[in-house]
Amino acid sequence: MSELHLAQIRRHLEASFLPHVDIDGAKQEHHQLSRAVAALSISERTGLSDNTSGKSVTDHALDGGIDGIAYAADRATLVLVQSKWTGVANTGIEQGDVLKFIQGVRQLINNDWHSFGGPIRDRRAEIEDILFQPGTRLELVVSTTGTSELAEHQKKALDEFCAQMNDATEIASWVYLNQERLYSSVAASRNAQIDLSVNLRNWGIYQEAGCIAYYGTASAQEVVKWYQEHGDLLFSRNIRGALVGTDINEAIMSTARTDSSRFWFFSNGITVISESFQQAPHVNQKSGNFSFRRASVVNGAQTVSSLTKAAATNPELLESADVFVRFVTLEDPDGEFARLVTRRTNTQNRVGGREFVALDPEQERLRMEFAVSGLRYAYRSGESVTDPAKGCDLTDATIALSCAYGVTEAVLAKREISRLWEDTSRAPYKALFNPSVSGSRLWAAVELMRGVDRALEEQREARDGRDRLVVVHGNRLMLWAVMKHLKLQAVQGSHNFTSPFTEERIRQTTFRAAELLVSLVSRHYPEAYPQPLFKNQTKCRDLGTRLLQELDSKKV
Numbered sequence: 340m341s342e343l344h345l346a347q348i349r350r351h352l353e354a355s356f357l358p359h360v361d362i363d364g365a366k367q368e369h370h371q372l373s374r375a376v377a378a379l380s381i382s383e384r385t386g387l388s389d390n391t392s393g394k395s396v397t398d399h400a401l402d403g404g405i406d407g408i409a410y411a412a413d414r415a416t417l418v419l420v421q422s423k424w425t426g427v428a429n430t431g432i433e434q435g436d437v438l439k440f441i442q443g444v445r446q447l448i449n450n451d452w453h454s455f456g457g458p459i460r461d462r463r464a465e466i467e468d469i470l471f472q473p474g475t476r477l478e479l480v481v482s483t484t485g486t487s488e489l490a491e492h493q494k495k496a497l498d499e500f501c502a503q504m505n506d507a508t509e510i511a512s513w514v515y516l517n518q519e520r521l522y523s524s525v526a527a528s529r530n531a532q533i534d535l536s537v538n539l540r541n542w543g544i545y546q547e548a549g550c551i552a553y554y555g556t557a558s559a560q561e562v563v564k565w566y567q568e569h570g571d572l573l574f575s576r577n578i579r580g581a582l583v584g585t586d587i588n589e590a591i592m593s594t595a596r597t598d599s600s601r602f603w604f605f606s607n608g609i610t611v612i613s614e615s616f617q618q619a620p621h622v623n624q625k626s627g628n629f630s631f632r633r634a635s636v637v638n639g640a641q642t643v644s645s646l647t648k649a650a651a652t653n654p655e656l657l658e659s660a661d662v663f664v665r666f667v668t669l670e671d672p673d674g675e676f677a678r679l680v681t682r683r684t685n686t687q688n689r690v691g692g693r694e695f696v697a698l699d700p701e702q703e704r705l706r707m708e709f710a711v712s713g714l715r716y717a718y719r720s721g722e723s724v725t726d727p728a729k730g731c732d733l734t735d736a737t738i739a740l741s742c743a744y745g746v747t748e749a750v751l752a753k754r755e756i757s758r759l760w761e762d763t764s765r766a767p768y769k770a771l772f773n774p775s776v777s778g779s780r781l782w783a784a785v786e787l788m789r790g791v792d793r794a795l796e797e798q799r800e801a802r803d804g805r806d807r808l809v810v811v812h813g814n815r816l817m818l819w820a821v822m823k824h825l826k827l828q829a830v831q832g833s834h835n836f837t838s839p840f841t842e843e844r845i846r847q848t849t850f851r852a853a854e855l856l857v858s859l860v861s862r863h864y865p866e867a868y869p870q871p872l873f874k875n876q877t878k879c880r881d882l883g884t885r886l887l888q889e890l891d892s893k894k895v
Contacts, residue, residue, distance in 0.1 A: 380516055611665070
C-alpha cells in the first residue's frame, strides 16, 4: 500500500500546500515537494492553517538544515522541521542531513546567526523573541515520505542533543514523521475517523436538551492504549494538544506513580466527543464494552499524555489506576455544540497553589501595610496592578523575595514559580512570606528587581549571540547576586516605602554583574545552552558563588 499512500500524500501536498509555499530557488519537482512536506509537518505539529504552514517553510541554501520553523502557541513550543520528499517509498533520511539539522538548531538556539540566510534570517526578530521567552520548548521534527525508520545512530544523535538541552528540565524533544505518520495526518484532515473502544465500569447515561452522554470508569491502561495507537490525532478537536513538562503534567505523573490506586479521586477526568456509539451484547451497569465512532478527546489531553509518559517508565504502576471518562455523542462532532463543549470544558475555573495563597493571613497583612502607604498589593487571582509605580502583585513579590532569599529559590522562581506556592504551611513558601517580612521590605525588593530588569534590558540590546541569551536567561541569578552585593537583607524597610538604592547604583551594579556572568559562563560552561543552564540548581549555585565573589571583589 506504500506506493498508493505516497500518491495520495502527493496529491494532498499539491492541492493544499504547494500553492502557499515559496518555490523560489527550488526548480526541481522533488525539491518543491520537499518544501510542501515541511509545510504538512508544520501543520500536523502545530495545527496552523495550510496557508500559514506554507509560509513557515524556510528551506534555502543557507538554512542550516532547517526547512521549516513555526511556533505552537498552545504548548509554547518552537517547532523546527527537516523534510525530504522521496518518490521511492522504502527510503529515509541520510545521516549527514540529520547531523546538519542538529547543528543548525544548535546554532539557532545559541543565537549564532553568522551562517544563516534567506527566510530564516528574515525572521530573526520573531525567532529571537520566541527563544527569549521563559518556558519556550523545542521540538525537532524529521519528516520524510519514505517508509524507513530512523537508523539507530540517527536516533542516538537526536537523543544526545535533547539530553544536553534537558539538563534541568524537559525543554527539547524530537519527532519522526515517516510516510505512515504523514498519511495519517492527511487522512485526518479529510475527516478520517478515530474509533475508540472502552470498557466502562459503573457506567451511566445522562440525557438533556437533545444531548446524550455516557459516563463511567475506565482503566488507565486502556486510556494509554488510545494515545499509543493514535498519538496527537486523538486531540484533533481540542483547543490544545498534549503539553510537555508543565506543572500540571508533572503533578499528574507524580500521582499516577505514587498513588495510582486513588488516581480516580485526584483526576478531573476526560471528556470525549463522538458521532455515535455501539454497545456490546451482555452489557450491565457493573461493566460494559462500548465503541465510539469518530471520537476525539476535547478535555483531558494532559491526563492522557501524562499517563502515557508515566506508563513508559513504570507500566506496572498503572495496573490499579482508573480514570473517570464521559463520552458526549453528537450527530455532528464538528458542529457548534461540539465547539461549545470543547471550549467550555477547557475554560472552567481551576483552583491551584496560587488560589490557596489567598488564605494565608500574611498576605492580607502585607496588603494592609501597602494600603496604609498609598500603595496596592494584589495577591488574589484576577487582581492586578495597572500602574507599577503604585504597587505590585503576588508574582512580583514572589520573584523578588525568592531572589533576595537564595539561589535555590531564585532558580525555582525562574523554572516553575508555582512550586513556591504549593504548600503555604512550609518552606519554601514560609521562607518567603512570614511575619518577619514587612511590606516596606517587600517593596524595596520589588523596586530593586525592577531596576535590575531595566538595566538588563539595556544589556540585552547591547549584546548579541550567545552572550545575549546569557543576559536574558540569567536574569534571576544576576538579580540574586545584585541583591546580595547591595546587602538588601540588611536594609531596614523604610516606613514611607522609599527605595534605599539609587537608579544609577542599581544600573552600574547590574552592568558589572552581566559582564561577569557572561565571562563565567563562557569559561566554565562553554557548551551549555543558556535556557536550561539557568534552571539547573547545581550549576546555578556554582555560577552564583563565583559571580558574587567577583562582584564583591570590586565594589561598584
